[in-house]
Amino acid sequence: MSQIDVFKAQEETWTPLLLFECVLQDGGVERWCTHRVRAEGNEYEPRVLRHSGFEMRLGAEEGLDYGSRLTVVLSNVDGRISQIDAATGWRGSRLKVKFGFFDVATGVPVSELAAVFAGVANPVE
Numbered sequence: 001m002s003q004i005d006v007f008k009a010q011e012e013t014w015t016p017l018l019l020f021e022c023v024l025q026d027g028g029v030e031r032w033c034t035h036r037v038r039a040e041g042n043e044y045e046p047r048v049l050r051h052s053g054f055e056m057r058l059g060a061e062e063g064l065d066y067g068s069r070l071t072v073v074l075s076n077v078d079g080r081i082s083q084i085d086a087a088t089g090w091r092g093s094r095l096k097v098k099f100g101f102f103d104v105a106t107g108v109p110v111s112e113l114a115a116v117f118a119g120v121a122n123p124v125e
Contacts, residue, residue: 003111014101
């Protein structure tokens with residue numbers, strides 16, 4: 001049984017977080033979360049205000065679950081998201097999302113990270 005399975009079954013547990021990694025068309029990489037955390041040698045900025053969750057479907061032949069659409073709302077108080085939109089744009093960027101449990105006081109994961117979503121971005125709405 002994985003650490004994630006053990007933690008999610010506990011009555012009291014660490015903080016569950018989603019980590020968002022966006023690889024832009026120009027090769028730049030943006031990493032976001034709801035909290036400032038560090039995982040796998042990368043820092044994730046606390047920009048995620050909310051997300052739509054995942055709509056899960058069953059793949060017919062493979063029998064695998066996958067998310068078909070995900071919407072992410074990011075904080076733009078410093079204008080960083082607008083700058084990226086104007087310079088590079090978001091369309092065609094590759095988005096990967098991982099899940100894990102974190103100690104938010106130290107900003108480090110206490111479980112392994114599991115990939116839960118991979119997709120291609122649309123323009124900003």
